[in-house]
């Protein structure tokens with residue numbers, strides 16, 4: 001029942017069976033009754049043109065759910081789900097120092113090809129399982145997938161800890177990637193489905209804080225263990241703790257109300273919503289359930305075959321223009337995030353800093369991870385206030401500028417490879433300092449926008465196609481990560497660091513244009529409202545006006561039929 005959002009004034013009375021709602025909007029007076037089975041049992045309107053649908057839309061619109069502060073339970077569940085983000089960060093973060101620390105533990109120094117394989121194996125596993133999750137996320141639920149991802153994290157870590165050669169290490173990293181892929185899709189979805197819209201941006205960024213915090217901690221432990229014999233095995237072994245905590249917790253916790261409604265488990269959904277929204281009257285909760293239930297009825301809930309359902313959803317994603325716009329935007333943003341080359345730093349910063357002459361390269365990398373984490377905190381505070389679009393534009397402008405500065409600085413520094421194709425420790429150079437400063441500024445610019453906004457992907461899709469839509473978007477992220485991690489050192493060698501960073505800057509510039517032309521402002525909208533913005537175009541200007549009105553407390557709405565926004 002997405003559609004209008006308009007003003008409404010409610011007065012509710014309820015008894016154990018039925019409850020009545022009286023409201024008025026700009027032109028109409030209406031009175032409806034709904035019983036505890038979620039059936040509408042009467043509707044008296046003084047204007048026959050006003051539909052029941054409008055009545056319900058009006059009541060469930062921003063008033064009761066979106067403006068409300070997240071309850072303790074929502075925050076608690078968000079933190080628990082963000083453990084997936086933490087594992088994503090830790091597991092992608094420790095590899096930078098592990099690659100240096102492995103040294104000759106496998107009998108010879110790792111060639112750059114082996115380093116790339118070890119790194120890229122996780123991205124490959126994540127890519128495959130992010131796509132596969134799209135088939136199962138609406139079928140088995142968010143929670144079982146999270147549990148499964150925990151098992152993969154643990155199995156992958158055990159294989160790596162026991163590895164005696166590069167290939168076993170690659171297999172362990174690949175299996176761990178399954179967990180990373182699933183977690184990177186399910187955690188933000190779980191959080192965004194629970195979050196009140198006004199706080200959705202921030203709550204989803206908590207998961208990103210998990211990612212960047214995980215990377216920082218991995219770097220810190222990596223630096224601490226860099227001189228310990230086989231210290232990298234301890235570094236990997238520690239990654240077993242968070243999935244165990246998440247597994248045990250989620251074993252006892254509920255799935256999201258949206259998933260429960262999708263499977264017609266309305267009583268359970270009511271229970272979860274009553275706990276996550278303790279101050280919301282039960283009648284509002286039931287109306288919200290009706291709203292989501294009607295949305296689900298437009299879906300493929302009758303189809304019991306997950307593969308067929310997946311295929312029907314894929315067709316729907318491409319057939320309906322607003323869905324296709326959502327798909328385009330989410331996939332493009334996720335790919336852009338990776339093609340700016342940020343993860344070349346995450347994965348290879350120790351190698352790069354060693355090559356330009358820094359002795360404690362892992363400690364220097366720590367500054368990179370710390371900057372990423374601190375600026376993700378900045379993003380956390382500003383995302384719902386400044387808005388996604390503005391953050392992206394500022395971020396991409398600075399990202400391009402600092403990538404160009406890096407490209408220029410690298411022109412004056414040589415990176416050399418030995419006869420085994422391993423990167424050779426270089427000599428410190430004044431341009432090396434410029435590179436470090438430019439890298440840090442690049443990371444800060446990345447983290448306040450393009451590093452985090454793409455993970456708001458769930459909000460772009462309607463319920464019917466959300467699971468599959470975000471699996472494609474997450475897949476695009478991992479495809480980008482895979483391309484960067486498997487080619488970065490090869491690019492350094494073949495097209496020079498200057499060529500490599502110029503290429504990243506080029507991608508950043510194209511992305512900037514794309515955001516200017518196509519990315520609407522989605523702050524403060526209900527998940528169900530976003531499609532109205534994407535119907536009939538990207539509606540960039542209108543979305544900006546709407547966001548401004550909402551921010552200023554003006555009750556504004558968009559009509560999907562006229563495709564105009566109205567402030568009241």
Ligand SMILES: O[C@H]1[C@H](O)[C@@H](O)[C@H](O)[C@@H](O)[C@H]1O
Nearest residue numbers: 208211212343346372451452
């Ligand atoms: O949002 C995250 C974050 O920016 C991480 O630091 C990065 O390593 C990931 O690839 C990205 O998806």
